[in-house]
Amino acid sequence: MSEFTDPITGADAVGDPTAPELGVPQPDVPQRDAQTADRDDAAVNKTGTTTVGIATDHGVVVATDRRASLGGRFVSNKSVQKVEQIHPTAVMTLVGSVGGAQSFIRSLRAEADLYEVRHGDPMSIHALSTLAGNFARGGPWFAINPIIAGTDETGSHVYSVDPAGGVMADDYTVTGSGMQLAYGTIEGEYDPEMSLDAARNLAVRAVAAASERDTGSGNGVVVATVTDEDVGIETFDETDAALVA
Amino acid sequence: MQDNQQAYDRGITIFSPDGRLYQVEYAREAVKRGTASVGVRTDDGVVLVADRQVRSPLLEADSIEKLHRIDDHIAVASAGHVADARQLVEFARTQAQRHRLRYDEPIDVETLAKEVTDYIQRYTQSGGARPFGVALVIAGIDPDGTPRLFETDPSGTPYEWTATAVGGDHAALMGYLEEHYREDLDLDGGVALALAALGETDDDDALDADSVEVTTVDVESTTVRSLEADEIASHLAELNLEDDHE
Numbered sequence: 001m002s003e004f005t006d007p008i009t010g011a012d013a014v015g016d017p018t019a020p021e022l023g024v025p026q027p028d029v030p031q032r033d034a035q036t037a038d039r040d041d042a043a044v045n046k047t048g049t050t051t052v053g054i055a056t057d058h059g060v061v062v063a064t065d066r067r068a069s070l071g072g073r074f075v076s077n078k079s080v081q082k083v084e085q086i087h088p089t090a091v092m093t094l095v096g097s098v099g100g101a102q103s104f105i106r107s108l109r110a111e112a113d114l115y116e117v118r119h120g121d122p123m124s125i126h127a128l129s130t131l132a133g134n135f136a137r138g139g140p141w142f143a144i145n146p147i148i149a150g151t152d153e154t155g156s157h158v159y160s161v162d163p164a165g166g167v168m169a170d171d172y173t174v175t176g177s178g179m180q181l182a183y184g185t186i187e188g189e190y191d192p193e194m195s196l197d198a199a200r201n202l203a204v205r206a207v208a209a210a211s212e213r214d215t216g217s218g219n220g221v222v223v224a225t226v227t228d229e230d231v232g233i234e235t236f237d238e239t240d241a242a243l244v245a
Numbered sequence: 246m247q248d249n250q251q252a253y254d255r256g257i258t259i260f261s262p263d264g265r266l267y268q269v270e271y272a273r274e275a276v277k278r279g280t281a282s283v284g285v286r287t288d289d290g291v292v293l294v295a296d297r298q299v300r301s302p303l304l305e306a307d308s309i310e311k312l313h314r315i316d317d318h319i320a321v322a323s324a325g326h327v328a329d330a331r332q333l334v335e336f337a338r339t340q341a342q343r344h345r346l347r348y349d350e351p352i353d354v355e356t357l358a359k360e361v362t363d364y365i366q367r368y369t370q371s372g373g374a375r376p377f378g379v380a381l382v383i384a385g386i387d388p389d390g391t392p393r394l395f396e397t398d399p400s401g402t403p404y405e406w407t408a409t410a411v412g413g414d415h416a417a418l419m420g421y422l423e424e425h426y427r428e429d430l431d432l433d434g435g436v437a438l439a440l441a442a443l444g445e446t447d448d449d450d451a452l453d454a455d456s457v458e459v460t461t462v463d464v465e466s467t468t469v470r471s472l473e474a475d476e477i478a479s480h481l482a483e484l485n486l487e488d489d490h491e
Contacts, residue, residue: 002343004336004364007371013364014339017346115348119356127348134347 018138020107021114044097045069045076048216049176051083051093052186052203053149053158058196059227060149060156063203063242064093065178065210065217066235072177078219085231087112088122090150091224092132095175096163100141108132125150129159129167137165145175151228178210178217185209196225197244208239258372268376269369272399275325275378281412282311282322283442284382285426285435286394290463291384292432293322294439296412297456312460312471316341318351319385320460320469324412325399326378333381333397337361354385358395358403366401376400380411384460386467410442417446432463433480436472441484454478 002014015021051064068077082094082101086109094101111131116122123131129148136144148159160166160173172190174182185206194202204221211218220237236242254261257268280296295311312322313334319341323330340360344352361381368374376399383395396404396411408426410418421442430438436459444452459472459480472480 002339004339007367007374013336013367014343017343118359119353123348124350127350130349131347 016138018134020111020135022110023103023107043070044099046072046097046216047080047082047094047101047176048072048178048214049082049093049095050174050178050182050207050210050214050217051095051147051176052172052174052182052206053093053147053160054172054186054190054199054203055149055156055158055170055192056194056196056199057156057192059151059225060158061196061199061203062091062093062147062149062224062226063200063207064222064224065176065207066219066222067211067217068098069216072216075219079235081222081233081235083222083224083233084109085224085233086148087125087128087150088116089152089226089228089231090125090128090148091226091231091233092149093147093175094144095146096144100144101146104132104135104141104144104146107135122152124152124154125157125159126152126154126169129157129161129169132159132161133165133167135165136161136163147173147175149224150226156226174206176210176217178207178214181210181213182206196227200225201243204239204242211239256372257368257374257376258370266369266400269400272325272376272378273380276380276399276411277413277415279324279326279379279412280311281410281414281418281443281446282324282382283408283410283418283422283439284322284384284394284396284406285408285422285430285439286384286392286406287430287432287435288392288428288464289432290386290435290461290465291392291394292435292439293320293382293384293458293460294436294443295322295324295458296443296452297458299456306455310458312458314460314469315357315383315385316345316351317469318388318462318467319354319357319383320462321384322382322411322460324380329377329379330381333361333365333377333379336364337383351388353387353389354383354393354395355387355403355405357385358383358397358405362397362401362403364401365397365399369399369401382409382411384462386462386464390464390467392462392464408438414446418442421445432461436461436480437484440477440480444481444484452481454481 004013006013064082224233282295285292381397408422454474454477
Protein backbone atom coordinates (compact mmCIF):
# COMPACT_ATOMS: atom_id res chain seq x y z
CA MET A 1 0.00 0.00 0.00
CA SER A 2 1.41 3.36 -0.98
CA GLU A 3 0.78 6.64 0.82
CA PHE A 4 -1.51 7.75 -2.03
CA THR A 5 -5.19 6.92 -1.96
CA ASP A 6 -7.83 7.38 -4.61
CA PRO A 7 -10.15 10.11 -3.23
CA ILE A 8 -13.20 8.43 -4.75
CA THR A 9 -12.70 4.76 -3.87
CA GLY A 10 -10.26 5.07 -0.97
CA ALA A 11 -8.16 2.39 -2.65
CA ASP A 12 -4.40 2.59 -3.11
CA ALA A 13 -3.78 5.02 -5.97
CA VAL A 14 -0.44 3.53 -6.94
CA GLY A 15 -1.30 -0.16 -6.98
CA ASP A 16 0.55 -3.27 -5.90
CA PRO A 17 3.39 -3.86 -8.37
CA THR A 18 3.13 -7.63 -7.92
CA ALA A 19 -0.65 -8.02 -8.20
CA PRO A 20 -2.74 -8.43 -11.33
CA GLU A 21 -4.68 -5.31 -12.19
CA LEU A 22 -7.90 -7.28 -12.77
CA GLY A 23 -9.34 -10.41 -11.25
CA VAL A 24 -7.64 -10.25 -7.87
CA PRO A 25 -9.41 -12.61 -5.45
CA GLN A 26 -11.53 -10.77 -2.90
CA PRO A 27 -9.95 -10.84 0.55
CA ASP A 28 -13.21 -12.04 2.13
CA VAL A 29 -13.10 -15.31 0.16
CA PRO A 30 -11.95 -17.96 2.66
CA GLN A 31 -8.61 -19.50 1.76
CA ARG A 32 -8.41 -23.28 1.45
CA ASP A 33 -7.01 -24.75 4.63
CA ALA A 34 -4.50 -27.59 4.61
CA GLN A 35 -7.10 -30.30 5.27
CA THR A 36 -9.40 -29.22 2.45
CA ALA A 37 -6.39 -28.89 0.18
CA ASP A 38 -5.37 -32.49 0.89
CA ARG A 39 -8.85 -33.78 0.16
CA ASP A 40 -9.16 -31.78 -3.06
CA ASP A 41 -5.70 -32.55 -4.29
CA ALA A 42 -6.60 -35.89 -5.83
CA ALA A 43 -9.20 -34.14 -8.00
CA VAL A 44 -6.92 -31.39 -9.25
CA ASN A 45 -5.92 -31.87 -12.88
CA LYS A 46 -2.20 -31.52 -13.36
CA THR A 47 -0.43 -31.21 -16.62
CA GLY A 48 2.53 -33.41 -15.61
CA THR A 49 3.92 -32.25 -18.88
CA THR A 50 6.90 -31.63 -21.00
CA THR A 51 7.09 -28.12 -22.42
CA VAL A 52 10.09 -27.04 -24.46
CA GLY A 53 11.08 -23.57 -25.65
CA ILE A 54 13.98 -22.93 -28.04
CA ALA A 55 15.19 -19.48 -29.15
CA THR A 56 17.00 -19.01 -32.45
CA ASP A 57 18.11 -15.99 -34.44
CA HIS A 58 15.02 -16.47 -36.62
CA GLY A 59 12.34 -16.78 -33.95
CA VAL A 60 11.29 -19.15 -31.20
CA VAL A 61 9.69 -22.58 -31.18
CA VAL A 62 7.67 -24.05 -28.33
CA ALA A 63 6.54 -27.69 -28.24
CA THR A 64 4.30 -29.24 -25.58
CA ASP A 65 2.71 -32.64 -25.02
CA ARG A 66 -1.10 -32.97 -24.71
CA ARG A 67 -1.71 -35.04 -21.56
CA ALA A 68 -3.49 -34.02 -18.35
CA SER A 69 -3.40 -36.40 -15.41
CA LEU A 70 -4.75 -36.96 -11.91
CA GLY A 71 -2.05 -37.75 -9.39
CA GLY A 72 0.24 -38.72 -12.28
CA ARG A 73 -1.52 -42.15 -12.53
CA PHE A 74 -4.65 -41.48 -14.54
CA VAL A 75 -4.82 -39.75 -17.91
CA SER A 76 -7.74 -37.34 -17.44
CA ASN A 77 -7.44 -35.63 -20.82
CA LYS A 78 -5.64 -36.57 -24.04
CA SER A 79 -6.00 -33.34 -26.03
CA VAL A 80 -4.95 -30.43 -23.84
CA GLN A 81 -3.51 -27.40 -25.59
CA LYS A 82 -0.71 -26.43 -23.24
CA VAL A 83 0.64 -23.48 -25.19
CA GLU A 84 -1.38 -20.32 -25.70
CA GLN A 85 -0.73 -16.97 -27.34
CA ILE A 86 -0.67 -14.20 -24.71
CA HIS A 87 0.86 -11.31 -26.69
CA PRO A 88 1.19 -10.35 -30.39
CA THR A 89 4.54 -12.17 -30.54
CA ALA A 90 4.68 -14.34 -27.42
CA VAL A 91 3.27 -17.59 -26.10
CA MET A 92 3.10 -19.19 -22.67
CA THR A 93 2.93 -22.86 -21.67
CA LEU A 94 0.64 -24.42 -19.05
CA VAL A 95 2.63 -26.36 -16.50
CA GLY A 96 1.32 -27.41 -13.09
CA SER A 97 -2.32 -27.29 -12.04
CA VAL A 98 -4.54 -26.80 -15.08
CA GLY A 99 -6.85 -24.37 -13.29
CA GLY A 100 -3.96 -22.28 -12.01
CA ALA A 101 -2.29 -22.18 -15.41
CA GLN A 102 -5.48 -21.32 -17.31
CA SER A 103 -6.30 -18.49 -14.93
CA PHE A 104 -2.71 -17.29 -15.11
CA ILE A 105 -2.83 -17.19 -18.90
CA ARG A 106 -6.09 -15.22 -18.93
CA SER A 107 -4.69 -12.67 -16.50
CA LEU A 108 -1.39 -12.26 -18.30
CA ARG A 109 -3.15 -11.88 -21.63
CA ALA A 110 -5.36 -9.11 -20.17
CA GLU A 111 -2.31 -7.36 -18.70
CA ALA A 112 -0.40 -7.57 -21.98
CA ASP A 113 -3.40 -6.15 -23.87
CA LEU A 114 -3.85 -3.30 -21.38
CA TYR A 115 -0.13 -2.50 -21.53
CA GLU A 116 -0.20 -2.42 -25.31
CA VAL A 117 -3.21 -0.09 -25.61
CA ARG A 118 -1.83 2.22 -22.92
CA HIS A 119 1.72 2.41 -24.23
CA GLY A 120 1.04 2.11 -27.94
CA ASP A 121 3.59 -0.71 -28.24
CA PRO A 122 3.49 -4.33 -27.08
CA MET A 123 5.41 -5.32 -23.94
CA SER A 124 8.96 -6.56 -24.28
CA ILE A 125 9.34 -10.27 -23.52
CA HIS A 126 11.51 -9.34 -20.54
CA ALA A 127 8.74 -7.10 -19.13
CA LEU A 128 6.16 -9.81 -19.75
CA SER A 129 8.27 -12.41 -17.96
CA THR A 130 9.03 -10.05 -15.06
CA LEU A 131 5.31 -9.45 -14.64
CA ALA A 132 4.64 -13.20 -14.77
CA GLY A 133 7.30 -13.74 -12.10
CA ASN A 134 5.69 -11.09 -9.90
CA PHE A 135 2.33 -12.81 -10.26
CA ALA A 136 3.77 -16.25 -9.53
CA ARG A 137 5.47 -14.89 -6.43
CA GLY A 138 2.81 -12.63 -4.97
CA GLY A 139 -0.39 -13.50 -6.78
CA PRO A 140 -3.23 -15.92 -6.17
CA TRP A 141 -1.81 -18.71 -8.34
CA PHE A 142 -0.08 -21.78 -7.08
CA ALA A 143 1.90 -24.66 -8.55
CA ILE A 144 2.62 -23.24 -11.97
CA ASN A 145 5.92 -23.45 -13.84
CA PRO A 146 5.43 -21.97 -17.30
CA ILE A 147 7.73 -21.05 -20.17
CA ILE A 148 7.28 -17.63 -21.77
CA ALA A 149 8.70 -17.44 -25.26
CA GLY A 150 8.55 -14.71 -27.85
CA THR A 151 10.21 -12.09 -29.99
CA ASP A 152 10.60 -8.33 -29.62
CA GLU A 153 12.84 -5.51 -30.83
CA THR A 154 15.82 -7.08 -29.10
CA GLY A 155 15.40 -10.54 -30.65
CA SER A 156 14.16 -14.00 -29.62
CA HIS A 157 13.71 -14.87 -25.97
CA VAL A 158 12.82 -17.89 -23.85
CA TYR A 159 12.13 -17.52 -20.11
CA SER A 160 11.14 -20.03 -17.47
CA VAL A 161 9.03 -18.86 -14.54
CA ASP A 162 9.06 -21.00 -11.40
CA PRO A 163 6.33 -21.26 -8.72
CA ALA A 164 8.28 -18.98 -6.34
CA GLY A 165 8.57 -16.26 -8.97
CA GLY A 166 12.03 -17.06 -10.26
CA VAL A 167 12.45 -15.75 -13.81
CA MET A 168 15.35 -17.03 -15.89
CA ALA A 169 16.23 -16.30 -19.50
CA ASP A 170 17.98 -18.97 -21.55
CA ASP A 171 18.63 -20.07 -25.13
CA TYR A 172 16.39 -23.08 -24.55
CA THR A 173 14.45 -24.25 -21.54
CA VAL A 174 12.23 -27.15 -20.49
CA THR A 175 9.68 -27.38 -17.68
CA GLY A 176 7.40 -30.16 -16.45
CA SER A 177 7.75 -33.73 -15.26
CA GLY A 178 9.52 -34.89 -18.44
CA MET A 179 12.20 -32.19 -18.31
CA GLN A 180 15.21 -34.45 -17.79
CA LEU A 181 14.36 -36.58 -20.83
CA ALA A 182 13.74 -33.52 -22.98
CA TYR A 183 16.92 -31.77 -21.86
CA GLY A 184 18.87 -34.92 -22.72
CA THR A 185 17.64 -34.66 -26.28
CA ILE A 186 18.48 -30.97 -26.65
CA GLU A 187 21.91 -30.83 -24.99
CA GLY A 188 24.66 -30.76 -27.57
CA GLU A 189 22.21 -30.33 -30.43
CA TYR A 190 21.31 -26.67 -29.88
CA ASP A 191 22.85 -23.98 -32.05
CA PRO A 192 21.63 -20.37 -31.84
CA GLU A 193 22.01 -20.01 -35.59
CA MET A 194 19.95 -23.11 -36.37
CA SER A 195 16.98 -22.62 -38.70
CA LEU A 196 13.47 -22.38 -37.30
CA ASP A 197 12.66 -25.76 -38.89
CA ALA A 198 15.68 -27.39 -37.22
CA ALA A 199 14.66 -25.89 -33.87
CA ARG A 200 11.13 -27.16 -34.40
CA ASN A 201 12.33 -30.70 -35.07
CA LEU A 202 14.59 -30.60 -32.01
CA ALA A 203 11.74 -29.39 -29.77
CA VAL A 204 9.37 -32.05 -31.14
CA ARG A 205 11.97 -34.80 -30.65
CA ALA A 206 12.49 -33.63 -27.06
CA VAL A 207 8.75 -33.90 -26.35
CA ALA A 208 8.65 -37.28 -28.12
CA ALA A 209 11.48 -38.64 -25.95
CA ALA A 210 9.73 -37.47 -22.78
CA SER A 211 6.42 -38.94 -23.97
CA GLU A 212 8.08 -42.36 -24.32
CA ARG A 213 9.20 -42.59 -20.67
CA ASP A 214 7.42 -39.94 -18.56
CA THR A 215 3.95 -41.06 -17.42
CA GLY A 216 2.83 -37.42 -17.12
CA SER A 217 3.58 -36.65 -20.77
CA GLY A 218 2.17 -37.95 -24.04
CA ASN A 219 -0.74 -38.02 -26.50
CA GLY A 220 0.93 -36.08 -29.31
CA VAL A 221 2.37 -32.60 -29.54
CA VAL A 222 1.37 -28.97 -30.00
CA VAL A 223 3.92 -26.76 -31.75
CA ALA A 224 3.94 -22.97 -31.51
CA THR A 225 6.19 -20.93 -33.78
CA VAL A 226 6.81 -17.25 -33.05
CA THR A 227 8.54 -15.03 -35.59
CA ASP A 228 8.93 -11.26 -35.31
CA GLU A 229 5.62 -10.99 -37.16
CA ASP A 230 3.20 -13.49 -35.67
CA VAL A 231 2.39 -16.66 -33.78
CA GLY A 232 1.35 -19.99 -35.33
CA ILE A 233 0.03 -22.93 -33.28
CA GLU A 234 -0.43 -26.44 -34.75
CA THR A 235 -1.70 -29.64 -33.11
CA PHE A 236 -0.57 -33.20 -33.95
CA ASP A 237 -1.94 -36.51 -32.62
CA GLU A 238 1.41 -38.18 -33.38
CA THR A 239 4.75 -36.51 -32.61
CA ASP A 240 6.30 -37.80 -35.85
CA ALA A 241 3.72 -35.91 -37.87
CA ALA A 242 5.05 -32.62 -36.45
CA LEU A 243 8.56 -33.11 -37.85
CA VAL A 244 9.41 -31.16 -40.99
CA ALA A 245 11.77 -32.38 -43.68
CA MET B 246 -30.89 31.64 -7.50
CA GLN B 247 -28.19 33.19 -5.36
CA ASP B 248 -27.92 29.97 -3.33
CA ASN B 249 -27.55 27.85 -6.43
CA GLN B 250 -24.80 29.99 -7.79
CA GLN B 251 -22.90 29.66 -4.54
CA ALA B 252 -23.36 25.91 -4.59
CA TYR B 253 -21.68 25.33 -7.90
CA ASP B 254 -19.13 27.99 -7.16
CA ARG B 255 -18.03 26.09 -4.08
CA GLY B 256 -18.63 22.48 -4.97
CA ILE B 257 -15.86 20.79 -6.89
CA THR B 258 -18.19 18.15 -8.25
CA ILE B 259 -20.92 20.51 -9.42
CA PHE B 260 -21.07 21.92 -12.94
CA SER B 261 -22.23 25.49 -13.45
CA PRO B 262 -25.23 25.88 -15.78
CA ASP B 263 -22.86 26.72 -18.64
CA GLY B 264 -20.82 23.56 -18.03
CA ARG B 265 -17.87 24.88 -16.09
CA LEU B 266 -16.16 23.58 -12.98
CA TYR B 267 -15.32 26.76 -11.15
CA GLN B 268 -13.03 25.13 -8.59
CA VAL B 269 -10.88 23.78 -11.41
CA GLU B 270 -10.74 27.21 -12.98
CA TYR B 271 -9.78 28.75 -9.65
CA ALA B 272 -7.02 26.17 -9.39
CA ARG B 273 -5.74 27.38 -12.76
CA GLU B 274 -5.64 30.89 -11.27
CA ALA B 275 -3.43 29.53 -8.50
CA VAL B 276 -1.08 28.25 -11.21
CA LYS B 277 -0.96 31.70 -12.83
CA ARG B 278 0.07 33.22 -9.50
CA GLY B 279 3.13 31.01 -9.40
CA THR B 280 6.44 32.00 -10.94
CA ALA B 281 6.98 30.58 -14.39
CA SER B 282 8.57 27.33 -15.49
CA VAL B 283 9.59 26.70 -19.09
CA GLY B 284 10.20 23.44 -20.95
CA VAL B 285 11.89 23.09 -24.35
CA ARG B 286 12.28 19.86 -26.31
CA THR B 287 15.18 19.40 -28.72
CA ASP B 288 16.49 16.41 -30.65
CA ASP B 289 19.36 16.17 -28.14
CA GLY B 290 17.21 16.22 -25.02
CA VAL B 291 14.75 18.24 -23.00
CA VAL B 292 15.37 21.41 -20.98
CA LEU B 293 13.48 22.66 -17.92
CA VAL B 294 14.04 26.14 -16.55
CA ALA B 295 12.27 27.56 -13.50
CA ASP B 296 12.14 31.13 -12.32
CA ARG B 297 12.90 31.18 -8.61
CA GLN B 298 11.61 34.03 -6.50
CA VAL B 299 14.00 34.59 -3.61
CA ARG B 300 11.94 36.95 -1.49
CA SER B 301 14.60 37.67 1.13
CA PRO B 302 18.39 37.69 1.10
CA LEU B 303 18.19 35.58 4.25
CA LEU B 304 16.46 32.75 2.45
CA GLU B 305 18.61 29.87 1.23
CA ALA B 306 17.88 30.01 -2.51
CA ASP B 307 18.43 26.27 -2.93
CA SER B 308 15.54 25.54 -0.57
CA ILE B 309 13.10 26.82 -3.21
CA GLU B 310 12.80 23.71 -5.31
CA LYS B 311 10.76 23.94 -8.46
CA LEU B 312 12.57 21.29 -10.50
CA HIS B 313 12.43 17.71 -9.30
CA ARG B 314 14.03 14.49 -10.48
CA ILE B 315 11.43 11.73 -10.83
CA ASP B 316 13.63 8.88 -12.05
CA ASP B 317 16.97 8.54 -13.85
CA HIS B 318 15.43 9.72 -17.11
CA ILE B 319 12.54 12.02 -16.09
CA ALA B 320 12.32 15.42 -14.35
CA VAL B 321 9.44 17.81 -13.68
CA ALA B 322 9.06 21.54 -13.25
CA SER B 323 6.14 23.05 -11.43
CA ALA B 324 4.19 26.29 -11.19
CA GLY B 325 1.61 27.07 -8.53
CA HIS B 326 1.35 25.64 -5.03
CA VAL B 327 4.72 24.14 -4.20
CA ALA B 328 3.25 21.89 -1.51
CA ASP B 329 0.73 20.47 -3.99
CA ALA B 330 3.54 19.97 -6.49
CA ARG B 331 5.51 17.97 -3.96
CA GLN B 332 2.62 15.53 -3.53
CA LEU B 333 2.43 14.99 -7.29
CA VAL B 334 6.21 14.67 -7.49
CA GLU B 335 6.15 11.93 -4.85
CA PHE B 336 3.25 10.24 -6.64
CA ALA B 337 5.19 10.35 -9.92
CA ARG B 338 8.33 8.98 -8.25
CA THR B 339 6.32 6.14 -6.76
CA GLN B 340 4.70 5.33 -10.11
CA ALA B 341 8.09 5.34 -11.85
CA GLN B 342 9.44 2.84 -9.31
CA ARG B 343 6.26 0.75 -9.44
CA HIS B 344 6.80 0.41 -13.19
CA ARG B 345 10.36 -0.80 -12.60
CA LEU B 346 9.20 -3.29 -9.96
CA ARG B 347 6.37 -4.58 -12.09
CA TYR B 348 8.07 -4.76 -15.51
CA ASP B 349 11.80 -4.32 -14.77
CA GLU B 350 12.01 -1.45 -17.25
CA PRO B 351 11.97 2.36 -17.00
CA ILE B 352 8.56 3.96 -17.44
CA ASP B 353 8.02 5.95 -20.64
CA VAL B 354 7.28 9.64 -20.26
CA GLU B 355 3.78 9.56 -21.72
CA THR B 356 2.67 6.76 -19.41
CA LEU B 357 4.03 8.62 -16.39
CA ALA B 358 2.33 11.87 -17.47
CA LYS B 359 -0.98 10.04 -17.84
CA GLU B 360 -0.64 8.30 -14.47
CA VAL B 361 -0.18 11.73 -12.90
CA THR B 362 -3.04 13.40 -14.80
CA ASP B 363 -5.39 10.50 -14.02
CA TYR B 364 -4.57 11.02 -10.35
CA ILE B 365 -5.16 14.79 -10.65
CA GLN B 366 -8.49 14.14 -12.38
CA ARG B 367 -9.76 12.07 -9.43
CA TYR B 368 -9.52 15.23 -7.35
CA THR B 369 -11.97 17.02 -9.65
CA GLN B 370 -14.65 14.37 -9.28
CA SER B 371 -14.84 13.53 -5.61
CA GLY B 372 -16.79 15.39 -2.97
CA GLY B 373 -14.82 17.13 -0.26
CA ALA B 374 -11.61 17.11 -2.27
CA ARG B 375 -9.74 20.15 -3.52
CA PRO B 376 -8.10 20.11 -6.95
CA PHE B 377 -4.33 20.36 -7.19
CA GLY B 378 -3.37 24.04 -7.52
CA VAL B 379 -0.36 23.27 -9.63
CA ALA B 380 0.70 22.62 -13.21
CA LEU B 381 3.66 20.39 -14.02
CA VAL B 382 5.97 20.28 -17.01
CA ILE B 383 7.25 16.72 -17.36
CA ALA B 384 10.46 16.22 -19.34
CA GLY B 385 12.16 12.96 -20.10
CA ILE B 386 13.65 10.47 -22.51
CA ASP B 387 11.62 7.40 -23.48
CA PRO B 388 13.31 4.00 -23.17
CA ASP B 389 13.66 4.00 -26.98
CA GLY B 390 15.62 7.29 -26.85
CA THR B 391 12.89 9.75 -27.85
CA PRO B 392 12.78 13.08 -25.98
CA ARG B 393 9.29 13.94 -24.69
CA LEU B 394 7.74 17.00 -23.02
CA PHE B 395 4.31 16.98 -21.34
CA GLU B 396 2.21 19.40 -19.33
CA THR B 397 -0.39 18.57 -16.69
CA ASP B 398 -3.06 21.05 -15.66
CA PRO B 399 -5.42 21.12 -12.64
CA SER B 400 -8.26 19.50 -14.61
CA GLY B 401 -6.10 16.42 -15.14
CA THR B 402 -5.62 16.86 -18.89
CA PRO B 403 -2.24 15.85 -20.36
CA TYR B 404 -0.76 17.88 -23.23
CA GLU B 405 2.40 17.19 -25.20
CA TRP B 406 4.53 20.11 -26.39
CA THR B 407 7.68 20.95 -28.30
CA ALA B 408 8.05 23.93 -25.97
CA THR B 409 5.75 25.29 -23.28
CA ALA B 410 5.48 27.44 -20.18
CA VAL B 411 3.34 27.27 -17.06
CA GLY B 412 2.73 29.86 -14.34
CA GLY B 413 2.95 33.64 -14.41
CA ASP B 414 3.42 35.55 -17.66
CA HIS B 415 2.06 32.52 -19.45
CA ALA B 416 0.79 34.37 -22.52
CA ALA B 417 3.98 36.39 -22.99
CA LEU B 418 6.19 33.32 -22.53
CA MET B 419 4.17 31.27 -24.99
CA GLY B 420 4.30 34.15 -27.47
CA TYR B 421 8.08 34.29 -27.17
CA LEU B 422 8.49 30.51 -27.49
CA GLU B 423 6.15 30.32 -30.48
CA GLU B 424 8.14 33.04 -32.22
CA HIS B 425 11.63 31.74 -31.46
CA TYR B 426 11.35 27.93 -31.21
CA ARG B 427 13.22 26.10 -33.97
CA GLU B 428 13.17 22.37 -34.58
CA ASP B 429 16.94 22.21 -35.12
CA LEU B 430 17.86 23.51 -31.64
CA ASP B 431 20.54 21.57 -29.80
CA LEU B 432 20.45 21.13 -26.03
CA ASP B 433 22.42 24.33 -25.33
CA GLY B 434 20.16 26.14 -27.77
CA GLY B 435 17.20 24.84 -25.78
CA VAL B 436 18.67 26.17 -22.53
CA ALA B 437 19.32 29.51 -24.22
CA LEU B 438 15.77 29.72 -25.60
CA ALA B 439 14.19 28.92 -22.23
CA LEU B 440 16.40 31.46 -20.41
CA ALA B 441 15.82 34.07 -23.09
CA ALA B 442 12.05 33.61 -22.80
CA LEU B 443 12.20 34.11 -19.03
CA GLY B 444 14.60 37.05 -19.43
CA GLU B 445 12.37 38.69 -21.97
CA THR B 446 9.24 38.50 -19.86
CA ASP B 447 10.64 38.90 -16.36
CA ASP B 448 9.35 42.29 -15.35
CA ASP B 449 11.22 42.77 -12.08
CA ASP B 450 14.95 42.27 -11.71
CA ALA B 451 17.35 40.75 -14.17
CA LEU B 452 17.83 37.01 -14.24
CA ASP B 453 20.86 35.84 -12.36
CA ALA B 454 22.26 32.42 -11.67
CA ASP B 455 20.59 32.31 -8.24
CA SER B 456 17.14 33.20 -9.48
CA VAL B 457 16.78 30.42 -12.04
CA GLU B 458 17.05 26.66 -11.90
CA VAL B 459 18.05 24.73 -15.02
CA THR B 460 17.76 20.98 -15.49
CA THR B 461 18.39 18.95 -18.63
CA VAL B 462 17.61 15.38 -19.60
CA ASP B 463 19.79 14.51 -22.58
CA VAL B 464 19.34 11.74 -25.11
CA GLU B 465 22.90 10.49 -24.92
CA SER B 466 23.13 9.79 -21.19
CA THR B 467 19.33 9.63 -20.60
CA THR B 468 19.98 11.13 -17.19
CA VAL B 469 18.70 14.19 -15.37
CA ARG B 470 21.32 16.87 -14.75
CA SER B 471 20.98 20.12 -12.80
CA LEU B 472 23.21 22.88 -14.10
CA GLU B 473 25.61 24.47 -11.61
CA ALA B 474 25.37 28.20 -10.90
CA ASP B 475 28.49 28.98 -12.94
CA GLU B 476 27.11 27.08 -15.94
CA ILE B 477 23.88 29.05 -15.71
CA ALA B 478 25.86 32.28 -15.34
CA SER B 479 27.81 31.58 -18.52
CA HIS B 480 24.58 30.87 -20.42
CA LEU B 481 23.16 34.14 -19.14
CA ALA B 482 26.35 36.02 -20.03
CA GLU B 483 26.14 34.69 -23.56
CA LEU B 484 22.59 35.96 -23.80
CA ASN B 485 23.61 39.33 -22.32
CA LEU B 486 20.70 38.97 -19.96
CA GLU B 487 22.58 39.36 -16.74
CA ASP B 488 23.80 42.88 -17.42
CA ASP B 489 20.78 44.30 -19.19
CA HIS B 490 19.20 45.86 -16.14
CA GLU B 491 22.29 46.80 -14.20
